[in-house]
Amino acid sequence: MDYFNYQGDTLFAEELPVNELAEQYGTPLYIYSRATLERHYKAYDDALGAHPHLICYAVKANSNLAVLNVLARQGSGFDIVSVGELERVLAAGGDPAKVIFSGVGKQPDEMRRALQVGIKCFNVESEAELERLNDVAGSMGVKAPVSLRVNPDVDAKTHPYISTGLKENKFGISIDRAEDVYRKAAALPHLDVRGVDCHIGSQLTDSTPFLDALDRLLVLIDRLAEQGITIDHLDLGGGLGVRYDDETPPEPGDYASLVLERLGERQLTLIMEPGRSIAANAGILVTRVEYLKPTEAKNFAIVDAAMNDLLRPSLYSAWQAIIPVVKPAADKETQSYDLVGPICETGDFIGKDRELALEQGDLLAVRSAGAYGFAMSSNYNSRNRAAEVMADGSQSYLVRRRETFAQQIAGESVLPG
Numbered sequence: 001m002d003y004f005n006y007q008g009d010t011l012f013a014e015e016l017p018v019n020e021l022a023e024q025y026g027t028p029l030y031i032y033s034r035a036t037l038e039r040h041y042k043a044y045d046d047a048l049g050a051h052p053h054l055i056c057y058a059v060k061a062n063s064n065l066a067v068l069n070v071l072a073r074q075g076s077g078f079d080i081v082s083v084g085e086l087e088r089v090l091a092a093g094g095d096p097a098k099v100i101f102s103g104v105g106k107q108p109d110e111m112r113r114a115l116q117v118g119i120k121c122f123n124v125e126s127e128a129e130l131e132r133l134n135d136v137a138g139s140m141g142v143k144a145p146v147s148l149r150v151n152p153d154v155d156a157k158t159h160p161y162i163s164t165g166l167k168e169n170k171f172g173i174s175i176d177r178a179e180d181v182y183r184k185a186a187a188l189p190h191l192d193v194r195g196v197d198c199h200i201g202s203q204l205t206d207s208t209p210f211l212d213a214l215d216r217l218l219v220l221i222d223r224l225a226e227q228g229i230t231i232d233h234l235d236l237g238g239g240l241g242v243r244y245d246d247e248t249p250p251e252p253g254d255y256a257s258l259v260l261e262r263l264g265e266r267q268l269t270l271i272m273e274p275g276r277s278i279a280a281n282a283g284i285l286v287t288r289v290e291y292l293k294p295t296e297a298k299n300f301a302i303v304d305a306a307m308n309d310l311l312r313p314s315l316y317s318a319w320q321a322i323i324p325v326v327k328p329a330a331d332k333e334t335q336s337y338d339l340v341g342p343i344c345e346t347g348d349f350i351g352k353d354r355e356l357a358l359e360q361g362d363l364l365a366v367r368s369a370g371a372y373g374f375a376m377s378s379n380y381n382s383r384n385r386a387a388e389v390m391a392d393g394s395q396s397y398l399v400r401r402r403e404t405f406a407q408q409i410a411g412e413s414v415l416p417g
């Protein structure tokens with residue numbers, strides 16, 4: 001459910017005509033909807049209701065300060081994977097006491113900064129990291145709050161690049177080793193064991209793998225309790241999928257109810273780290289058709305957005321809906337188009353085989369682009385990165401200016417002499 005709908009023939013972002021935003025801010029342009037972000041956050045928050053819980057939005061999905069700020073105002077916590085994400089949360093007014101730090105490669109200075117600002121918990125992903133965190137906390141004279149990210153060896157049945165909970169993945173500590181590692185963590189003097197964590201993958205469209213992972217973690221939690229290791233919180237990570245095409249992922253509310261049922265009498269605070277299910281359908285990418293290029297083999301529409309702006313189609317062959325910003329006349333004939341960007345790579349496409357009625361200069365909107373869109377953008381082919389706008393009712397706010405060439409080369413220099 002989102003707030004990008006047609007009024008008459010024109011696509012609106014909340015109460016704003018998208019074609020006018022494109023004129024005002026230029027293209028390619030990311031447009032986010034504040035009301036959609038809030039609605040998605042509330043879907044989780046309401047579903048978990050009176051049960052002690054914390055929703056830690058996964059910053060990696062969309063780390064624009066305005067997005068983080070909208071969520072922080074709702075009371076959201078944040079799941080981070082780098083000190084850069086931590087600084088963004090702080091700059092956006094997020095509460096460090098609601099921050100969870102995940103990721104397999106935390107550096108000592110990242111740990112130090114997180115301890116200094118007082119984050120809620122570190123999700124530790126290896127034994128070596130446990131020791132490093134113990135050393136860093138010791139050198140600061142504090143105790144670090146920790147969860148172990150347990151790899152439950154569950155198949156998330158998603159794209160192999162975004163499956164994280166299998167034995168062969170680099171993430172987490174094998175569930176077979178978890179009890180031993182918890183004992184070790186409990187014995188280290190500068191660590192404070194607080195939770196159990198897992199995150200089995202992204203864009204899951206079925207609740208079964210989540211529940212299988214949960215069952216395994218609950219067995220672990222009960223065994224740890226028998227050994228006197230008490231766990232305060234259970235973090236189930238993110239991963240709930242969204243509808244890009246015809247997928248029917250569980251609603252956050254249904255998923256949360258299933259999880260709460262399984263918890264039974266256990267006094268565990270529940271943490272979730274949703275990224276995509278909050279941000280994806282809260283954003284579109286608007287692009288303009290530069291050229292139509294019919295060839296013997298195909299009709300190409302060359303648009304001004306490219307794989308540097310939206311990598312998902314190139315990287316995962318991901319499918320995202322592409323719709324006209326202003327609907328063409330009903331009798332205008334459609335043709336099948338490959339929508340490709342200006343980048344010098346055959347893999348530079350936004351969509352393939354799309355039935356559209358196009359003319360040079362038309363505006364198109366790529367749906368579900370609010371998550372892993374701008375966040376994964378780059379300067380490849382020395383393209384300046386796109387602008388980002390937040391729609392809020394009948395107001396629009398430029399929340400990231402279009403990058404300039406001067407900004408693009410700001411850190412570079414030529415050799416002297």
Ligand SMILES: Cc1ncc(COP(=O)(O)O)c(C=O)c1O
Nearest residue numbers: 058102202238239273274275276
């Ligand atoms: C540790 C962790 N938490 C949360 C997320 C967010 O996942 P999603 O965007 O699928 O909800 C990710 C990314 O997959 C992650 O790696």
Ligand SMILES: N[C@@H](CCCC[NH3+])C(=O)O
Nearest residue numbers: 060162202203312371372
């Ligand atoms: N970037 C991926 C998701 C990765 C999830 C990060 N752990 C996507 O666009 O689908």
